Amino acid sequence: MKTDTIFASIIDRYSSIKNSNLYGRYITYNDIAPELENLSSEFLVEKIGESVLKTPVHSVTFGNGPIKILGWSQMHGNESTTTKAAFDLFNLFVSEKQQAGISAIPEKCTIKIIPMLNPDGAIRYTRENVNGVDLNRDASELKEDESRILRHCYEDYKPDFCLNLHDQRTIFGAGDTNKPATLSFLAPSMDAERSISGNRKDAMQLIAAINKDMQQIIPAQVGRYDDAFNLQCTGDSFQKSGVPTILFEAGHFSNDYFREKTREFVAISILSAIHHITENDFSKLDVEDYFKIPENEKNFFDVILRKAEVEGEVLDVAIQFEEKIKAGKICFDPVVKKIEKDLSFFGHQEIQCEGEKVTDLAGGAINENAVVNQILLKNNKLSIKVVENVQ
Known part of the structure; x- marks a missing residue:
């Protein structure tokens, strides 16, 4: 069976596969702890260390094959989509183990995933750990407990492939187009010259194989x-x-905005990587296929008010949602980022104002850096908010 058929079938049935106990953007250790306890005996759950604040850090291992794959998620505490996807994959490895393209995985691969490397950042919903350190900029100095946990795991496990799992902001487009970068990949450089050989070439070819699969799902x-x-x-x-x-x-x-659909695509892309590693077929692709993937562009805002009259001028107003924790939940504050004529950005939502006056609710001017939960357009109230319509 072709991979696009396998993965399309999984997407169609994803609601029965996903871990429905993990939902939204705010995923903490308290959310994943019971899920770790409830994993079946097919998984080996190990405590591999503790964060700065002594929260456990675990790894989950599946399969007993000779090819070793290591993945880690929530290195940045506010990047939880790949954590949800990892637990969905744990379900999938069990429920779909007879499926063509999946059945061979546990015999050929051993997969070790650290679902939450930075639990202190997760509870605070910050990129950094509790000491204010970006763990993804601590690979040389290894100042932080969490960085050392990952390095020790890497050195002890001796993986054949590594999967570094993150979230990116809504500002990125897939090249200079009006398509968002729903997934992005990188084969990191191994030197300042950005050499292409050996293991980096393997990473590029593997990404090319993943991209070929994902183009069938999110072209x-x-x-x-x-x-x-x-x-x-x-x-x-x-x-x-x-x-x-x-x-x-x-x-x-x-x-x-709650990344409930994106989690599906992430899970499928990780499964695609594991599948192609298992089949050892990615080397058939050309490195140029990797470079044909468009480079990310910072060319999006969440909302753009097009041709709005602001203080007598017809301008575009760009608004970006900023994520904040309020009462234990993630809220999205709409903040005005740019007010300019004919903005050369795309909006995930674009509101055509047709030269009509736009003000705050008191009738005052809209200014950059203002939070605008509601505006007046044509003397009607218009809410600027995240609307959840993805099941």
Whole structure:
């Protein structure tokens, strides 16, 4: 059975596969702890260390094959989509184990995933850990407990492939188009010259294989990250040490601010990677197929008011949702970022104002950096908010 048929079938049945206990953007250790306890005996759950605040960090291992794959999620505490996808994959490995393209995985591969590397950042919903350190810039100094946990796991496990699992902001498009980068990938550089050989070439070819599968599901919505070398970054460090390493970035899908649809695409892309590693067929693809993936562009805002009259001028107003924790939930504050004539950006939502006056609710001018939950357009109230319409 072709991979596009396998993966399309899984997408069609995804609601029965996903871990419905994990939902939304705010995923903490308290959310995943019972899920770890409830995993079947087919999984080995191990405590591999503790965060700065002594929260456990676990790994989950599946399969007993000779090819070793290591993945880690929520290295940045506010990037939880890949964590949800990982637990969905755990369900899938059990419920779909007789499925063509999946049945051979546990015999050929051993897969170890760290679902939440940065639990202290997760509870605070911050990129950094509790000490304010970006763990993805700590690969050389290893100052932080969580960085050392990952490095020790890497050195003890000796993986053949590494999967570095992240989220990206809604500002990214898949190239200079009006398509969001719902998924993005990178084969990190292993030197300042961005050399292409050995394990990095393997990573590029594997990404090309993943992209080929994902184009059948989210056509023109896959991007590629810039590959400037930084040895402080974990992916670059592991690539330099000789292990094919891939960066996965979960991005925006239409109206999916809770990343419930994107989690499906992430899970399928990880499964695609594992499948092609298992089949050892990715080397058939050309490195040029990797470079044909459009490079990410920062060309989106969440909302753009087109041709709005602001203080007597007809301008475009760009609004970006900023994520904040309020009463234990993630809220999306709409903040005005740019007010300019004919903005050359795309909006995930675009409101055509047709030269009509736009003000705040008091009739005052809209200014940059203002939070605008509601505006007046044609003297009618208009709410600027995240609307959840993805099941």
